[in-house]
Amino acid sequence: AQSVTQLGSHVSVSEGALVLLRCNYSSSVPPYLFWYVQYPNQGLQLLLKYTSAATLVKGINGFEAEFKKSETSFHLTKPSAHMSDAAEYFCAVSDVGGTSYGKLTFGQGTILTVHP
Amino acid sequence: NAGVMQNPRHLVRRRGQEARLRCSPMKGHSHVYWYRQLPEEGLKFMVYLQKENIIDESGMPKERFSAEFPKEGPSILRIQQVVRGDSAAYFCASSSQGLPYEQYFGPGTRLTVT
Numbered sequence: 578a579q580s581v582t583q584l585g586s587h588v589s590v591s592e593g594a595l596v597l598l599r600c601n602y603s604s605s606v607p608p609y610l611f612w613y614v615q616y617p618n619q620g621l622q623l624l625l626k627y628t629s630a631a632t633l634v635k636g637i638n639g640f641e642a643e644f645k646k647s648e649t650s651f652h653l654t655k656p657s658a659h660m661s662d663a664a665e666y667f668c669a670v671s672d673v674g675g676t677s678y679g680k681l682t683f684g685q686g687t688i689l690t691v692h693p
Numbered sequence: 694n695a696g697v698m699q700n701p702r703h704l705v706r707r708r709g710q711e712a713r714l715r716c717s718p719m720k721g722h723s724h725v726y727w728y729r730q731l732p733e734e735g736l737k738f739m740v741y742l743q744k745e746n747i748i749d750e751s752g753m754p755k756e757r758f759s760a761e762f763p764k765e766g767p768s769i770l771r772i773q774q775v776v777r778g779d780s781a782a783y784f785c786a787s788s789s790q791g792l793p794y795e796q797y798f799g800p801g802t803r804l805t806v807t
């Protein structure tokens with residue numbers, strides 16, 4: 578069974594500071610991994626995805642994530658936070674190699690607060 | 694290119710009524726997924742459908758919930774005899790055929806049961 582753990586339900590940073598959101602996964606087969614962002618009262622927007630190609634994945638809005646198999650991690654980073662980055666972020670795993678047909682298992686989410 | 698569309702955006706039902714949530718996938722997408730977001734529980738998979746077929750309903754409650762994706766028209770998530778515990782945000786996502794089944798989400802329907 579797949580699972581995702583996001584360390585830290587709330588992360589607070591200053592504008593211009595490094596953003597680091599942590600995600601660890603468990604999967605019985607090579608996973609596909611995703612980061613989504615959700616703004617209040619909206620749906621989820623795909624930030625980036627890992628699909629067994631390059632381990633360092635670049636996404637939209639200056640975010641990137643690195644897949645580390647040895648650590649079963651897929652942490653999300655951004656060098657310099659902007660006020661508009663304040664939102665909730667979800668890490669998700671898709672066990673596409675199995676029989677789940679791509680259904681996503683989500684972490685509990687991390688609320689990012691950016692203060693001036 | 695329109696994204697995933699869901700309606701209504703907000704739905705209020707009294708206990709015991711039926712709720713019907715609609716989802717129109719992105720153009721060219723043939724896979725539809727429904728997820729539920731409950732307070733304090735996060736996002737959970739409910740059901741995965743292709744046209745006229747339910748492929749995986751392992752996340753659906755056994756009673757009162759059903760889903761369909763007809764040959765023509767939107768996918769429907771139906772909740773019969775709603776209870777307060779059904780109050781949640783329901784999200785639909787769609788993807789095209791082929792790996793990695795990258796999913797695009799709609800804005801959600803927020804169901805409130807009074």
